[in-house]
Amino acid sequence: MEAFGGASALSLAPVGHLRQEYEKVVTSCQEKIQHWKKVESDYEALQDRLHTLPNKLSYDIMVPFGPLAFMPGKLVHSNEVTVLLGDNWFSKCSAKQAVELVEHRKKYVRKVLDDLQKVMKNFESRAEFTDLQKMSDAAGNFVDIREEIEDDSIETKGKNRTAHKPHSKPKLSNVFEVDFPVNGSDRKSMGCFQSEEELWAHLEELERQELLGEPDRYSAAVALSCLELRKLQACDSVCTQRILPMPNTVETNGEDASFSEEKEDKRTDLNGMYRAEDCITQGNFHKEVTNSDLFGGQVNGSTYYHSDDEDDIDVGDNSVPTIFFSHTVEPKRVRINTGKNTTLKFSEKKEEAKRKRKNSSGNGHATPELPNIKTPADIYRVFVDVVNGEYVPRKSILKSRSRENSVCSNTSDNSAAEFDDRRGVQRSISCDEATQSDNSESILEEEEGQQQLPKKLPPSSGTTEAFSGTVIEKEPLSPSLIPHPVIAHPVLPTILERKSEEVLSKASEETPKRISKFKAARMQQPS
Amino acid sequence: MAFMTVLNCSLPFCHWKRKWEYLPPLPVQLNRVIKEQKVVVDELSNLKKNRKVYKQQPNSNIFFLVDRTETLSQCKNTLDELKKAHQEMENSEKTKIKK
Numbered sequence: 001m002e003a004f005g006g007a008s009a010l011s012l013a014p015v016g017h018l019r020q021e022y023e024k025v026v027t028s029c030q031e032k033i034q035h036w037k038k039v040e041s042d043y044e045a046l047q048d049r050l051h052t053l054p055n056k057l058s059y060d061i062m063v064p065f066g067p068l069a070f071m072p073g074k075l076v077h078s079n080e081v082t083v084l085l086g087d088n089w090f091s092k093c094s095a096k097q098a099v100e101l102v103e104h105r106k107k108y109v110r111k112v113l114d115d116l117q118k119v120m121k122n123f124e125s126r127a128e129f130t131d132l133q134k135m136s137d138a139a140g141n142f143v144d145i146r147e148e149i150e151d152d153s154i155e156t157k158g159k160n161r162t163a164h165k166p167h168s169k170p171k172l173s174n175v176f177e178v179d180f181p182v183n184g185s186d187r188k189s190m191g192c193f194q195s196e197e198e199l200w201a202h203l204e205e206l207e208r209q210e211l212l213g214e215p216d217r218y219s220a221a222v223a224l225s226c227l228e229l230r231k232l233q234a235c236d237s238v239c240t241q242r243i244l245p246m247p248n249t250v251e252t253n254g255e256d257a258s259f260s261e262e263k264e265d266k267r268t269d270l271n272g273m274y275r276a277e278d279c280i281t282q283g284n285f286h287k288e289v290t291n292s293d294l295f296g297g298q299v300n301g302s303t304y305y306h307s308d309d310e311d312d313i314d315v316g317d318n319s320v321p322t323i324f325f326s327h328t329v330e331p332k333r334v335r336i337n338t339g340k341n342t343t344l345k346f347s348e349k350k351e352e353a354k355r356k357r358k359n360s361s362g363n364g365h366a367t368p369e370l371p372n373i374k375t376p377a378d379i380y381r382v383f384v385d386v387v388n389g390e391y392v393p394r395k396s397i398l399k400s401r402s403r404e405n406s407v408c409s410n411t412s413d414n415s416a417a418e419f420d421d422r423r424g425v426q427r428s429i430s431c432d433e434a435t436q437s438d439n440s441e442s443i444l445e446e447e448e449g450q451q452q453l454p455k456k457l458p459p460s461s462g463t464t465e466a467f468s469g470t471v472i473e474k475e476p477l478s479p480s481l482i483p484h485p486v487i488a489h490p491v492l493p494t495i496l497e498r499k500s501e502e503v504l505s506k507a508s509e510e511t512p513k514r515i516s517k518f519k520a521a522r523m524q525q526p527s
Numbered sequence: 528m529a530f531m532t533v534l535n536c537s538l539p540f541c542h543w544k545r546k547w548e549y550l551p552p553l554p555v556q557l558n559r560v561i562k563e564q565k566v567v568v569d570e571l572s573n574l575k576k577n578r579k580v581y582k583q584q585p586n587s588n589i590f591f592l593v594d595r596t597e598t599l600s601q602c603k604n605t606l607d608e609l610k611k612a613h614q615e616m617e618n619s620e621k622t623k624i625k626k
Contacts, residue, residue, distance in 0.1 A: 042586040049584060049591075062581050064588035075589075 015130055022127035029120035033113060040109045047102045050095045054079045326472055474514060554620070557613045564606040571599040 053059075056078060063073035081098040083091045093101070373379055384391045515523070571580070580598055581590035 045585040060579075060592040062590035062592075064590075067588070070590065075591075 019127055019130035022123050022130060025123040026120055026127060029116050029123065033116045033120065036109055036113045036116065040106060040113070043102050043106045043109065047099055047106075050081070050099045050102065053081075054095045472514065474517065554613070554616055557609065557616065561606070561609045561613055564602060564609055567602045568599070568606055571595065571602055 057076070058078065059075040061073055061075045062070040065071050079095050081093055081095055083093060083098055083101055085091050091101075373382065380391070380393070384393050386392070574580070574595060578595065580593050580595045582593045582598060583590050
């Protein structure tokens with residue numbers, strides 16, 4: 001026998017081990033065979049006994065008393081045999097029938113014996129094959145052919161998979177994929193950018209398309225992708241911040257300017273100034289414009305500005321166009337007609353305290369710090385007004401019957417709640433532009449007239465221009481304001497709103513005292 | 528008074544209560560069995576006439592009364608057979624060794 005490349009002398013150790021295993025099997029088979037043979041012989045003897053048993057009426061026997069003692073006795077009823085069928089079931093039958101039963105059992109025993117014999121024979125032959133000494137005498141030199149694989153890369157196509165543990169969920173990959181529907185090709189957000197500039201340009205295009213082509217729908221995917229990309233950029237690259245020039249400087253905004261990622265915080269910047277800030281590395285006016293258009297409109301205290309309004313913004317300016325909002329100062333007292341001839345009043349002290357707290361902290365975040373509630377009493381304290389030293393619980397604004405006639409004319413409580421939440425949310429951290437856009441749609445449809453308001457208002461104020469981007473809420477003296485059935489953000493003193501309004505009161509302190517038109521409308525109603 | 532002699536059905540198998548017990552190879556077993564048979568034959572032949580002989584039913588504790596002379600002859604026959612088998616085995620081993 002020739003030796004192939006990679007063939008080596010046969011190693012004897014594993015073969016010897018194999019032979020031992022075979023021999024073990026053979027010996028165990030032999031033992032079993034012996035046992036079954038004994039069983040068979042016992043059955044045969046029994047059969048013989050049963051054959052002759054009915055010949056006599058009784059037999060003299062030694063009756064066993066326990067395992068060791070015996071008593072001479074007689075075996076009577078020689079033809080009645082009780083046969084154990086298994087599982088403690090017995091069958092009473094004659095001797096002849098018992099003989100047939102025994103024959104049946106012998107048949108099974110023979111079958112088992114035959115199988116064991118076959119197995120033993122099989123393993124004997126295998127053991128014989130492993131007897132290399134014997135075979136080498138007959139055949140000659142044996143060589144073990146081995147092929148050593150050196151290159152490990154070709155082995156498998158796929159990754160080596162490990163089975164999951166039972167009753168365990170597979171791990172989700174941490175990869176985040178951003179789909180750009182325009183291109184039709186998926187882009188992975190992590191490290192697959194062709195170039196950042198191209199990506200930003202692409203984003204701008206998408207946003208512009210959203211604004212111009214589909215004004216009714218605000219692409220959440222684009223916004224999300226915007227956000228995600230920005231977050232990633234903050235991680236991957238150094239963000240250069242652009243502090244935009246602002247006519248009205250607000251102290252609290254300074255801190256916000258330093259954070260480029262906090263788009264949400266910008267939106268919540270309700271001290272009166274809203275800046276569309278970008279943390280992009282390239283100076284891209286269009287992008288800023290679109291962003292400011294998108295997000296600036298949402299922060300309006302009363303309305304969500306349509307894209308038409310955003311067109312009014314001077315896009316072509318070299319300076320970054322921004323929309324600035326100023327909100328009214330917190331009125332000292334706001335009466336809310338809750339129906340049933342009851343009015344709720346603001347807790348003036350509470351509001352002032354909150355205002356002071358906000359100013360002192362200098363926190364631009366309009367997110368109201370939730371009161372530290374540890375006990376149920378704390379809850380009551382938060383949701384309760386102090387009137388004349390007594391605690392007056394607040395009624396839910398949703399239960400107000402007069403709301404049908406009031407500015408917030410939307411009778412469905414859900415939508416009103418949504419508006420409230422949304423309004424508060426807008427001034428707080430909010431990432432859900434989709435819902436806002438959806439809700440804003442309904443507002444837009446009904447607030448066509450309202451859009452004119454900001455344009456009307458500035459002329460009445462002495463300081464601002466026709467439309468410089470500053471929206472000021474006027475006193476509710478203009479008649480045009482009242483009859484508008486507007487589903488606006490009801491300026492009801494929800495907790496979030498009140499607190500957020502205090503935040504923005506900083507700048508508005510300078511301006512004359514103004515009440516929101518909605519509040520004013522409501523105030524006028526009982527009169 | 529009849530004393531009884533108990534005859535065990537001695538066969539070259541392990542006790543029925545102990546299963547899968549290792550048994551010595553066949554020639555060794557055969558020698559043991561032959562010895563046992565010899566003892567049985569001697570005992571039976573040396574029994575007094577008034578003794579009863581009981582034979583055990585295999586795999587049970589029941590002893591049936593048997594005729595002494597009959598059992599003696601039976602035991603002698605089995606002994607002869609065993610001796611013959613033993614002889615044959617020895618002969619075959621011898622032939623194997625020779626080969």
